[in-house]
Amino acid sequence: MKQPIPYLTFFGNGKEAAVFYEKTFGLEIKGMQTYGESDYPSPPEAADFLLHCLLSNGNFGIMLADSTTIGESGATNVSLMIDCESEEEIKRLYSALLEGGTAVMELQDTFWGAKYGKVRDPFGYTWDLNFEKGQAK
Numbered sequence: 001m002k003q004p005i006p007y008l009t010f011f012g013n014g015k016e017a018a019v020f021y022e023k024t025f026g027l028e029i030k031g032m033q034t035y036g037e038s039d040y041p042s043p044p045e046a047a048d049f050l051l052h053c054l055l056s057n058g059n060f061g062i063m064l065a066d067s068t069t070i071g072e073s074g075a076t077n078v079s080l081m082i083d084c085e086s087e088e089e090i091k092r093l094y095s096a097l098l099e100g101g102t103a104v105m106e107l108q109d110t111f112w113g114a115k116y117g118k119v120r121d122p123f124g125y126t127w128d129l130n131f132e133k134g135q136a137k
Contacts, residue, residue, distance in 0.1 A: 006080050007063040008125060014050035014066040017123050021062060024096040027055035035068065042068050079118070079126035090115055090131040097121045097129075 010017055015032075022029055031054045036047030049066035056062075084090040094107045100122030107117030107129070115131045 003059065005061050005063055007065070008123075009072060010050070010064065010066045010123065011070060011072070012046075012049055012066055013123065014053065014064050015048075018050070018053050018055060018064055020122065021064075022055055024093065025055075025057070025060065025062075027057045027060070027062070030054045030056055035066075079128050081128040081130065084129060084131040087115060087131055087133075090117070090129050093127070093129055094119060097127050 008017070018029060018032065021027060031052065033051045033053075034047065035042040035049050035051045038051050040051060042049070042051075046066070046068040049068060050064055051066075053064040054061065055064070082093060084093065091107065094117045097119040102120045104118035104120055104126060105116070107115065110116045113133055115133060117129045118126060119129070120126045
């Protein structure tokens with residue numbers, strides 16, 4: 001079985017989120033299509049909404065789409081955990097996600113021997129960032 005790929009849902013700001021995540025995580029947009037570019041039945045006001053977007057770099061990837069229904073977007077009780085490869089990486093991601101976001105748990109050294117922080121990004125998604133200090137790669 002392959003690693004799961006998070007599929008994040010928005011309402012009208014999916015393109016903005018794609019650019020944010022592309023920059024924050026160093027991803028490349030591998031494919032992007034709007035409702036207007038497809039023959040998928042959708043309301044006319046959703047023509048510029050994302051029907052599908054894949055961003056990836058190596059083994060890391062996320063997918064995005066805009067819902068055409070108000071209230072069907074955003075995070076609920078799921079957070080996305082990133083197992084960082086270095087202290088520099090965790091610091092960079094924490095700072096980038098915090099731009100326009102909210103700290104849920106400040107970046108700090110933990111009792112389990114890791115550096116850890118939790119951030120709700122500007123789009124309402126929560127990211128758990130963890131770097132196991134003894135596991136530097």
